[in-house]
Amino acid sequence: MGGKRKGRESKGLEGEEDNMADGGYRSSNSNSGHGNVDSNAKRQLLPSMIKNKEKRSAVHAKLKHQKKLEKRKKIKARDAAEKRALELGEEPPSRKIPRTIENTRELDETICKPDDDELFAGNDADEFSSILKQEQTPKVLITTCRFNSTRGPAFITELLSVIPNAHYYKRGTFDLKKIVEYAKKRDFTSLIVVHTNRREPDGLIIIGLPDGPTAHFKLSRLVLRKDIKNHGNPTSHEPELVLNNFTTRLGHRIARLLQSLFRVEPNFRGRRVVTFHNQRDFIFFRHHRYIFETKEVKQADLEGEVAKVSKAEKKSQEKTIVRLQQFGFPPATRPKYGIVEVLMWQKDGLQSALIGQEKHQFQMPNKECGPRFTLKLISLQHGTFDSKGGEYEWVHKPEMDTSRRRFFFERRGL
Amino acid sequence: EKNKAGTMPRTIAVESPGCPPIRAFTFDVLGLVKVIESRGKQGTPKVVDRWGEPDSSKCIVAASIDDCKFHPLLAVARKGGQIELLNPLNGDLHVAINAVDNPAMEPQEHPFVGLHLFKKLRMDSCRSCTLLTCTGKGQASIRTVEVSPADSASLASHKSWIVSAAGDISCYKVDGSENYALFGGKGVEVNIWDLDQCSKIWTAKPPPKNSLGIFSPTWFTSVTFLSKDDHRKFVAGTNNHQVRLYDISAQRRPVMSLDFRETPIKAVAEDEDGNTIYVGNGSGDLASFDIRTGKLLGCFIGKCSGSIRSIARHPELPVLASCGLDSYLRIWDVKSRQLLSAVFLKQHLTATVFDSNFTDEVNPPSNEEQDAIEIQRDEEAMVPVKRKKASKDSEGHKKQKAKKKSKKIKGHVAEEP
Numbered sequence: 068m069g070g071k072r073k074g075r076e077s078k079g080l081e082g083e084e085d086n087m088a089d090g091g092y093r094s095s096n097s098n099s100g101h102g103n104v105d106s107n108a109k110r111q112l113l114p115s116m117i118k119n120k121e122k123r124s125a126v127h128a129k130l131k132h133q134k135k136l137e138k139r140k141k142i143k144a145r146d147a148a149e150k151r152a153l154e155l156g157e158e159p160p161s162r163k164i165p166r167t168i169e170n171t172r173e174l175d176e177t178i179c180k181p182d183d184d185e186l187f188a189g190n191d192a193d194e195f196s197s198i199l200k201q202e203q204t205p206k207v208l209i210t211t212c213r214f215n216s217t218r219g220p221a222f223i224t225e226l227l228s229v230i231p232n233a234h235y236y237k238r239g240t241f242d243l244k245k246i247v248e249y250a251k252k253r254d255f256t257s258l259i260v261v262h263t264n265r266r267e268p269d270g271l272i273i274i275g276l277p278d279g280p281t282a283h284f285k286l287s288r289l290v291l292r293k294d295i296k297n298h299g300n301p302t303s304h305e306p307e308l309v310l311n312n313f314t315t316r317l318g319h320r321i322a323r324l325l326q327s328l329f330r331v332e333p334n335f336r337g338r339r340v341v342t343f344h345n346q347r348d349f350i351f352f353r354h355h356r357y358i359f360e361t362k363e364v365k366q367a368d369l370e371g372e373v374a375k376v377s378k379a380e381k382k383s384q385e386k387t388i389v390r391l392q393q394f395g396f397p398p399a400t401r402p403k404y405g406i407v408e409v410l411m412w413q414k415d416g417l418q419s420a421l422i423g424q425e426k427h428q429f430q431m432p433n434k435e436c437g438p439r440f441t442l443k444l445i446s447l448q449h450g451t452f453d454s455k456g457g458e459y460e461w462v463h464k465p466e467m468d469t470s471r472r473r474f475f476f477e478r479r480g481l
Numbered sequence: 482e483k484n485k486a487g488t489m490p491r492t493i494a495v496e497s498p499g500c501p502p503i504r505a506f507t508f509d510v511l512g513l514v515k516v517i518e519s520r521g522k523q524g525t526p527k528v529v530d531r532w533g534e535p536d537s538s539k540c541i542v543a544a545s546i547d548d549c550k551f552h553p554l555l556a557v558a559r560k561g562g563q564i565e566l567l568n569p570l571n572g573d574l575h576v577a578i579n580a581v582d583n584p585a586m587e588p589q590e591h592p593f594v595g596l597h598l599f600k601k602l603r604m605d606s607c608r609s610c611t612l613l614t615c616t617g618k619g620q621a622s623i624r625t626v627e628v629s630p631a632d633s634a635s636l637a638s639h640k641s642w643i644v645s646a647a648g649d650i651s652c653y654k655v656d657g658s659e660n661y662a663l664f665g666g667k668g669v670e671v672n673i674w675d676l677d678q679c680s681k682i683w684t685a686k687p688p689p690k691n692s693l694g695i696f697s698p699t700w701f702t703s704v705t706f707l708s709k710d711d712h713r714k715f716v717a718g719t720n721n722h723q724v725r726l727y728d729i730s731a732q733r734r735p736v737m738s739l740d741f742r743e744t745p746i747k748a749v750a751e752d753e754d755g756n757t758i759y760v761g762n763g764s765g766d767l768a769s770f771d772i773r774t775g776k777l778l779g780c781f782i783g784k785c786s787g788s789i790r791s792i793a794r795h796p797e798l799p800v801l802a803s804c805g806l807d808s809y810l811r812i813w814d815v816k817s818r819q820l821l822s823a824v825f826l827k828q829h830l831t832a833t834v835f836d837s838n839f840t841d842e843v844n845p846p847s848n849e850e851q852d853a854i855e856i857q858r859d860e861e862a863m864v865p866v867k868r869k870k871a872s873k874d875s876e877g878h879k880k881q882k883a884k885k886k887s888k889k890i891k892g893h894v895a896e897e898p
Binding site: 191316462 | 510511513534535536537700720721743744745747763764765784786787788806807808827828829
């Protein structure tokens with residue numbers, strides 16, 4: 068018994084100095100002087116303090132069962148109260164909002180704000196601006212790591228069909244730095260290296276050229292086209308690009324990097340869309356073809372923080388990314404540079420979108436084509452690939468993960 | 482929200498201890514100068530001012546401050562070859578020089594690497610200042626510039642010499658007595674020049690090949706003198722994540738060589754006691770070493786994820802400032818290595834300097850002797866900075882590191898056999 072007491076004293080979570088004087092026995096007034104009101108029973112016997120595994124797991128199971136029963140009782144009571152209130156014609160008592168990681172996200176100060184002129188100046192000055200201003204056409208070189216694998220070539224052929232103007236070159240045994248030189252000489256604008264491990268592609272290195280940043284992504288959950296049920300076949304039109312939720316400065320930079328792989332084509336032809344959806348620092352890649360069916364138009368105010376800003380549209384130069392989707396507009400009203408923020412992404416297709424100032428809802432069955440994968444940024448290096456001498460703009464460090472609610476690419480602003 | 486007893490708290494909210502009153506300048510790749518101040522004993526640093534318009538062709542590559550009591554001056558070198566002298570109190574441009582030596586050359590090809598504002602030569606006259614500049618190609622020059630509120634500046638005297646004909650200079654430092662300067666770079670061994678005679682007095686030799694026979698090419702990325710009184714000992718950081726201590730009076734090879742993590746050492750700064758150095762590398766790790774024994778004293782943990790470009794040690798208060806590519810300026814406590822605060826500054830930062838003459842005590846300016854000279858200071862009622870001397874030392878010893886920020890690609894490292 069004394070061991071348990073000491074264990075709790077050393078925790079010192081609530082500053083329980085008054086228990087130190089007790090020495091070796093339990094005191095039942097441990098609740099005094101504290102703001103927390105917990106049942107005495109729980110205070111005195113924490114399962115984690117029992118050393119014996121069997122007994123500990125038994126106590127823990129009992130505790131959980133009790134909690135489950137309490138929860139069930141609460142839900143029953145709540146449902147009964149709601150039913151009663153409805154019968155009487157009153158307002159049912161409001162339900163509590165569950166606390167999720169999304170609502171309790173830590174505020175990130177590096178969010179891009181819509182009125183940040185430094186952001187726009189930075190965008191002008193960064194390595195992608197010439198492509199994104201349509202001064203240069205992206206030309207992408209895809210290659211692999213030295214040992215290619217089973218799924219690697221299939222993935223690469225699919226990437227070739229997704230990204231326009233992409234060329235595949237075999238790796239051979241060239242050094243990556245030499246490949247960068249070669250690509251620069253041939254006027255490529257980006258270099259993608261697919262890295263494989265254990266016969267599966269598991270890494271993606273995107274290098275902007277001539278001296279753009281190098282982003283190293285971890286690739287996972289790759290599903291090839293042949294494995295998708297009812298897949299469609301991509302056409303050769305330029306795809307439209309949807310970039311969701313890249314709200315922080317770092318996210319913005321990554322979004323521009325991904326954008327610079329695709330050509331900026333304001334007049335959308337073909338109904339092919341490539342989506343990079345950022346959620347909790349994972350970037351989900353999807354590739355769809357869509358068809359229009361019905362459309363309704365609703366007016367709504369521009370709310371929340373919009374990643375790609377409508378104010379940017381009002382600026383005379385086309386500074387920002389702006390290749391986003393259009394949904395079911397007749398050609399006459401089709402905006403030239405639509406700005407869309409996707410509000411809801413559902414499995415069977417985008418359900419609503421915010422275009423300019425208007426909110427539109429529509430039906431959009433679509434076919435998924437092309438690969439599906441998830442990326443997570445491991446590091447962003449300034450300058451081209453240089454593992455030894457490179458300097459990093461962002462590298463993941465374990466000391467950054469002190470909170471489950473902190474992510475680096477996005478912050479839910481809505 | 483309350484935490485149940487015995488459960489882990491859902492969020493770990495560590496209150497950062499506040500910052501002592503400081504004032505610092507940061508310089509970034511869009512050519513902006515931002516002034517960050519923290520007031521009160523436990524204040525939070527905030528951006529109080531921003532000078533300049535965002536323009537990437539005006540990217541600041543080096544900066545140097547002379548924050549003496551009278552006529553403090555801030556010199557800033559920009560990518561296109563311009564040097565500007567600013568008033569650190571309000572950002573007014575005193576003078577702007579286009580300091581490209583040979584107008585036929587493209588300024589972009591020889592961007593500045595280093596700039597140093599001499600302090601000793603300014604005490605006599607407040608109307609002129611002397612600058613040491615160095616370009617990436619090894620062209621160093623000392624010029625005296627008239628600082629007059631009028632428009633143009635005349636380059637009174639101008640000495641220039643070639644520091645190194647081959648190789649790129651990427652780091653430099655002028656010592657405390659301002660008689661000697663260090664230069665080093667890619668393919669350039671560290672060498673010390675006597676500034677009066679413009680002659681090289683010492684060159685380093687590469688360390689002997691290690692036991693595996695691997696030779697790593699010379700590439701120094703940062704240097705600093707160990708103490709302001711002694712120009713003979715200095716510390717250099719290499720691209721190969723090594724920190725080397727050299728002693729001129731002893732030998733030409735490094736006296737001590739330490740290895741630190743795996744990315745290039747981008748910034749080093751020394752502490753005033755002459756025994757501790759602070760090292761920042763390309764992946765954002767900041768650490769302090771005891772240079773007498775070569776022991777790592779500890780790392781500064783604070784979520785810094787971008788390369789550290791510049792470290793500045795406050796001459797009086799035990800604070801350290803570091804800035805870098807992750808766009809944050811972080812203020813650290815030197816003794817406990819704890820992060821005091823971090824300020825997000827939106828752009829890649831290239832340099833930071835402290836203004837050590839900053840106090841936030843409100844005192845009537847009549848106490849100062851300087852009001853006869855600088856009348857404008859009395860009118861700075863809205864700028865709450867009363868520039869009082871915080872210390873007796875008239876030569877505010879500044880330690881700053883300014884790194885070359887260039888959009889060109891650095892040359893490739895020679896392949897290792």
